[in-house]
Amino acid sequence: MATVTHSNLKTSLGSLVIGSLAATALSGIVMMQGILYFRMFGKDHLGMKLIVSSIILLDLLHTAMLWTADWMYLVAGFGDMNITNHVFWSAGVSIALTAMTTVIVHFFFTYRLFRLSKGNYFITVPMAIIALLRVGSAFTTAGELKFLGVLHTLPLAVTLGLVLSTALDIMITSGLCIFLRKSRSSGNGSSGRLDHILNSMTLYTIETGMVTCIATAISLIFWLAKPHALIYLGLHFAISKFYANSFLASVNARKLLRAQHVSLSTSGSGALPPVFTNRFIRQSGVSVQPDTVDLTSSKLQITIDKTVDYATDDIPMSSTRTTRSNSATSPMEDVKAKV
Incomplete structure (x- = not known):
């Protein structure tokens, strides 16, 4: 067990507080996006609504575990100089909840890539396997913490989980961008306007994928550089929020994309790629039709x-x-x- 200095103690506890505050603010954005989803997409399939509801519920539980962990570190462990050598059960539960949110989001974007690539199993199946390995390593870490209570004794499981998550973010973002670029037409006129929307989709995909990738990579760097400090754990508190916001923002962006698609359709341009329609889930073999965009209210x-x-x-x-x-x-x- 490493000796904790006064400086390291302040750094570790300060990182936990700042990480929890940032995560709570991001949780408020998750809740806002969830409310917007149910207001704008009330006609979505029940399965899609359950996925969104599960993301919101996991996010609320995750926030509760963060502040429970802060209470244990700052209040229950007050005066204990070696308190940062331990990781309490609430922090372990937060790691498991982060893994559950992450795997849902990874499967969602993998499915999008599957549809955009027209059923390319060679690309999407390895991604699904990596997502399962990542959630498996996270649950292994959370389970071991219940008995050991010390995170830096599990270097392989923690490192593997962060590396897999970072690699998968890069793979999914790169794959979506590549196939979106392939969907661009080489003509002019209305096809050029459709290309403009596809360019917007590509930029949006890069931005959302980059946020989760950078957050995970920074947490991995601090874990490898200072495993006895809790800076990586404070950063890890916010990772789940980034994934939840990335998912909900992508789902809610359909309204704007469809509004742009309506204007293109009236001018005779092609249809949007199926990845950005509302047919995420099918019921009894029948595709759920996209919502119509009601831009105004009266006649x-x-x-x-x-x-x-x-x-x-x-x-x-x-x-x-x-x-x-x-x-x-x-x-x-x-x-x-x-x-």
Whole structure:
């Protein structure tokens, strides 16, 4: 057991507090995105709603475990100079909850890549296996902590879990970007507008994948550099939140992408790749249709009166007025305009 200095003690406990505060703030964003999802996608399949609900529930439990761990370190262990040599059961449970959130998100994005690659098992099956190995190493770590209570005695399990998570993030992000680029058309006109949306999707995929990858990589670096300090654990507190936010942000982004798709469809462009539609789960062999985008709330009625002047043979240059009324509706308030 390593000797804990006063400086290391302050660094370790400070990292736990800062990590818990950051994780709690990110948990608030998770909750907000969950509320937005149920408001915007009330017609989603029940399976998709259960996945979103499970992510939110795991996030709430994870936050509760973080503050339980902080209580044990800062209050129950007050005055114990060797307190940071131990990892309490609540921290072990938080590691297991992080693994559960991570594997759900990894499977979700792996499924997206599977659909975008048109059923490429050669790429997606190894990713699914890595995701299972990652969650297995995390549960091994959490289980051993229940009996040992010291995290730095499990270097292989902890290192393996962080390495697998980082590698899988890179693989999924790279795969999605590659196949999105392949979906781009080489034509002009409406296809060029579709390419603009695909470029936005590519940038969005890189940004969301990069956040989780960087957070995991930094935690791995501190674990390898200072295994007896708890900086890596404070960083690990926020990893679960990054994955939950990445998942919910990707799901909620469908509304904006569909709104852009509607404008492209009216101009005759191609359809979006199936990875960004609402058919994540099928029911009885029938695909769930995407939600329609309701950009406005009421109707607009425009009445157009046309006046035609004509001359007859028996009445030279006599003008008779004839009026026709055409009407068109569009989703806004009732308004009449005469032309």
